[in-house]
Amino acid sequence: MQKGFVHIYTGNGKGKTTAAVGLAIRAIGQGLKVLFIQFIKSSPTGELEILKKFNENIDIYRCSTGFIYEHPNENQKQIMKKCVSEVKEKILKNKYDLIVLDEFCNAINLGLISKKDAEELIQLKPVNAELIITGRDAPEWLIEKADLVTEMKKIKHYFDKGIKARKGIEF
Amino acid sequence: MQKGFVHIYTGNGKGKTTAAVGLAIRAIGQGLKVLFIQFIKSSPTGELEILKKFNENIDIYRCSTGFIYEHPNENQKQIMKKCVSEVKEKILKNKYDLIVLDEFCNAINLGLISKKDAEELIQLKPVNAELIITGRDAPEWLIEKADLVTEMKKIKHYFDKGIKARKGIEF
DSSP states (O other): OOOOOEEEEESSSTTHHHHHHHHHHHHHHTTOOEEEEEESOOSOOHHHHHHHTTTTTEEEEEEOOOOOOSSOOHHHHHHHHHHHHHHHHHHHHSOOSEEEEETHHHHHHTTSSOHHHHHHHHHTSOTTOEEEEEOSSOOHHHHHHOSEEEEEEEEEOGGGGTOOOOTTTTO | OOOOOEEEEESSSTTHHHHHHHHHHHHHHTTOOEEEEEEEOOSOOHHHHHHGGGTTTEEEEEEEOOOOOSSOOHHHHHHHHHHHHHHHHHHHHSOOSEEEEETHHHHHHTTSSOHHHHHHHHHTSOTTOEEEEEOSSOOHHHHHHOSEEEEEEEEEOGGGGTOOOOTTTTO
């Protein structure tokens, strides 16, 4: 049995979620089974429309807390707690080859997921499954656990010129 | 009419082609029309299997020269020349919303595409289309032309431990 690795895509540049989507698409194209978890986000995106079409190969699950103003409120913390336990169940019950935890670092940094819960979740990864984590400012302890870390570093971004997120490009 | 931007995803880390695939999938999911050009590569990949299924929204074209030992040979240069002129025709004839030039930087750095030809190709971008360029070591003159540049920087990679490319993860 081939060993699976833990990837982290972090940094302040564009490309983290899109890389995770690309990895999910590649895996589906090779017949692998994917679990795609998206933290925080709740609005519709183009990528989910496509991923959904492959529901024989992918389970999509959104832990949508909605926008967070600096600190999560009690309701948001409860949503996340329920969600994390459901995600754990899914991982234990199914044989996934690739597990994506999109915006996981943000969920940790915002205090939505404790370090302990995050560590527990990562430990559930089946030995031969690949685990993909995205989000800005990956904590040092998480980077230590990873086999592959790419920093998506912003060199230039049109957002800095006041451009707003656009349909088909940012979502 | 909304202005489209030029993106570059460069650097020595994993995530450049997968981010471009993710962007193509997002665009397709929002009903945009995509041209997906892949330079150099010729072997089958999981992502192409999936992208092909959306042929009403995507044109895929591979400029496959095969592996290049330091410098391209005459045959490889001829393949590329023909390919670049076909790509130009496609861009002029169709109304694409998103154009991906995957591994374009590598094709330039290997001398497969001259700076002049590369500049001409970029100038053909319709005003409202988004242009996505990937590849290691984006040249300075290209970075200057871009509106968004993300450096995918390798912090850690399991390849450095002798792990080989795996089906569903690397291709």
